[in-house]
Amino acid sequence: MHFSTTTTILTFAASITSVSAGSNAKYRRQAADPCMLDSVTSNPSSADAKAAIDQWNTDVNTVNAFLNQASGLALGMEIQNATMQTLLFAQDEPCQLKTLISNSDFVGGGTDAFNCAAMDLMMVFDTHVLDNLRSIIMMPMDSDVIDHAINDINNFRCCNVLPDANILWLDSATDNGISDQVNFTPGLEDACAHIDCSTLSTAANCTSLNNGNNPLKLRV
Numbered sequence: 001m002h003f004s005t006t007t008t009i010l011t012f013a014a015s016i017t018s019v020s021a022g023s024n025a026k027y028r029r030q031a032a033d034p035c036m037l038d039s040v041t042s043n044p045s046s047a048d049a050k051a052a053i054d055q056w057n058t059d060v061n062t063v064n065a066f067l068n069q070a071s072g073l074a075l076g077m078e079i080q081n082a083t084m085q086t087l088l089f090a091q092d093e094p095c096q097l098k099t100l101i102s103n104s105d106f107v108g109g110g111t112d113a114f115n116c117a118a119m120d121l122m123m124v125f126d127t128h129v130l131d132n133l134r135s136i137i138m139m140p141m142d143s144d145v146i147d148h149a150i151n152d153i154n155n156f157r158c159c160n161v162l163p164d165a166n167i168l169w170l171d172s173a174t175d176n177g178i179s180d181q182v183n184f185t186p187g188l189e190d191a192c193a194h195i196d197c198s199t200l201s202t203a204a205n206c207t208s209l210n211n212g213n214n215p216l217k218l219r220v
Contacts, residue, residue, distance in 0.1 A: 035095035046176035052099040062089040080140035116206035117164035128156035158192035159203035
């Protein structure tokens with residue numbers, strides 16, 4: 001990954017978080033700031049990396065819980081309120097991505113797998129996760145919209161987002177010497193057990209690329 005690619009990813013994360021850092025590298029949370037945990041873009045420490053991975057785990061588990069129960073939620077306010085709460089955690093994920101890719105060892109290029117995962121998240125996350133959640137919030141009485149949104153989220157999380165996160169978490173944990181202190185294997189929503197990513201042309205192939213000596217352990 002060349003520096004221009006890193007800059008593109010940082011711009012993507014910034015466009016989602018929509019915050020102003022000023023002179024402080026750790027963004028303070030404001031009313032319009034969706035970050036659950038502040039992004040750190042100036043020489044994040046191993047403690048910053050650990051905090052980012054831990055928070056991203058919480059985000060993933062919260063979204064998983066929503067997706068697992070979505071089919072049982074009533075149309076209208078019940079699914080709308082649940083989706084709004086889920087969106088708070090989903091939109092935090094780019095904030096934690098921003099911290100992990102700001103590690104000085106990765107600026108200019110990590111492993112092929114790391115670079116691929118970061119770019120894939122940039123390409124799919126906003127459209128296939130966040131926009132789908134927003135669609136449910138806007139049309140909570142439309143079962144067709146909801147079913148399409150949930151199915152699309154599941155496909156892209158199971159075959160893109162979660163495998164990508166596995167690479168990013170593992171490489172960041174290994175690089176920072178904290179692989180024994182964090183969970184770098186994302187949990188999967190129930191739907192992943194029934195999705196064959198090999199049949200989806202949009203599925204990422206980052207896990208097949210060179211990842212140095214870092215063994216991937218995604219549960220599939």
